[in-house]
Amino acid sequence: MIHTPYISIDLAKIEHNAHAIVVLCAQQGVDVTGVTKVTCGNPQVAKAMLRGGVVSLADSRLENIRRMRQAGIATDYLLLREPALSRADEVVAYADASVNSELLTLQALSAAARRQGKIHRVIIMVDLGDLREGLWPDEVPAFLSAAANLEGIQITGLGSNLSCFAGVVPDIHNMQQLVALTRQARLGSQHPLRIVSGINSSGLPLIASNQLPEGINHARIGEAILLGRETIQRHPWPGTYQDAFTLHAEIVEVKEKPSLPRGDCAQDAFGHYPVFEDLGIRKRALLNLGREDVDIEGMTPMLENVKIIGASSGYLLVDVTEAQQPLQVGDILSFSLNYAALLAAMTSEYVYKLPLNT
Numbered sequence: 001m002i003h004t005p006y007i008s009i010d011l012a013k014i015e016h017n018a019h020a021i022v023v024l025c026a027q028q029g030v031d032v033t034g035v036t037k038v039t040c041g042n043p044q045v046a047k048a049m050l051r052g053g054v055v056s057l058a059d060s061r062l063e064n065i066r067r068m069r070q071a072g073i074a075t076d077y078l079l080l081r082e083p084a085l086s087r088a089d090e091v092v093a094y095a096d097a098s099v100n101s102e103l104l105t106l107q108a109l110s111a112a113a114r115r116q117g118k119i120h121r122v123i124i125m126v127d128l129g130d131l132r133e134g135l136w137p138d139e140v141p142a143f144l145s146a147a148a149n150l151e152g153i154q155i156t157g158l159g160s161n162l163s164c165f166a167g168v169v170p171d172i173h174n175m176q177q178l179v180a181l182t183r184q185a186r187l188g189s190q191h192p193l194r195i196v197s198g199i200n201s202s203g204l205p206l207i208a209s210n211q212l213p214e215g216i217n218h219a220r221i222g223e224a225i226l227l228g229r230e231t232i233q234r235h236p237w238p239g240t241y242q243d244a245f246t247l248h249a250e251i252v253e254v255k256e257k258p259s260l261p262r263g264d265c266a267q268d269a270f271g272h273y274p275v276f277e278d279l280g281i282r283k284r285a286l287l288n289l290g291r292e293d294v295d296i297e298g299m300t301p302m303l304e305n306v307k308i309i310g311a312s313s314g315y316l317l318v319d320v321t322e323a324q325q326p327l328q329v330g331d332i333l334s335f336s337l338n339y340a341a342l343l344a345a346m347t348s349e350y351v352y353k354l355p356l357n358t
């Protein structure tokens with residue numbers, strides 16, 4: 001018996017979505033690495049991505065990579081978050097490759113690789129304007145010279161991440177800049193620099209409109225595979241499912257109550273001063289799910305005319321006055337999720353994970 005709350009994970013839909021993205025990217029000579037971080041490196045999700053044709057897996061957390069490895073998933077693992085200096089040994093032990101932009105960290109990875117008798121591959125990140133990780137473009141040549149002779153480190157390419165912090169969109173110009181930087185870096189380098197890792201899910205419109213510059217040959221894709229959306233406008237991506245994940249919670253109380261609180265109001269459980277509108281007496285349901293498990297702004301009830309009113313750490317409050325069917329204690333309500341809500345639900349240990357179509 002599955003406990004509530006739970007999140008159902010349709011693995012056949014994830015495999016289908018992965019395949020659709022892999023086929024699209026292959027037409028432009030772009031390999032796809034499946035990004036598992038939103039699911040905490042869920043091994044079944046990872047396997048579904050691989051069945052769909054992704055060439056390798058990437059995650060931002062070592063714990064997730066370790067989980068997938070321990071589940072026996074043999075593939076190449078890329079650590080997507082720049083490593084913490086203090087964890088260089090674990091990075092080399094669990095990840096085959098990592099993204100980097102700091103010489104001190106590369107030196108620590110080099111020492112760890114020598115100790116472990118391994119070659120650790122790195123992708124050097126370049127900041128093309130989104131202002132998250134990476135070297136500023138004009139710093140790249142000097143950085144690569146300084147990093148050229150680190151034993152145990154192989155620099156396999158350059159990468160860039162857009163649309164994450166500032167929302168800067170990948171376009172012909174910034175992608176061309178990454179290709180040009182890599183070409184220049186290859187001249188006279190001992191390192192292969194084969195990979196030009198230009199895009200994440202926000203780059204799909206560029207690929208689909210045939211505008212991705214030649215030379216970009218690698219994509220790191222999470223959301224488009226898992227939620228079937230590109231990430232510029234969050235439009236559904238053609239030929240993919242948006243509903244591979246569904247969150248389900250159980251009604252633990254249903255009561256008719258006034259819509260205005262009774263008594264003097266001060267702060268709520270999270271230090272806010274809530275505002276209420278008088279809608280008369282409403283039928284309200286309490287569900288066994290809360291802010292500890294989900295981002296309530298990112299959930300949409302699947303039953304029509306059910307409205308989320310709010311949440312505390314452990315309860316979700318919904319207005320079910322106009323629900324098309326009578327609801328009672330023990331009934332289960334289902335919700336679709338956006339990226340933030342999926343991330344929280346997959347991370348919550350109180351939300352059971354139910355893989356379907358395994």
Ligand SMILES: *Cc1c(COP(=O)(O)O)cnc(C)c1O
Nearest residue numbers: 035080161200201220221222223
């Ligand atoms: C999360 C992440 C990705 C995947 O982004 P999606 O929008 O989910 O495709 C790619 N690259 C890096 C560096 C990331 O941190």
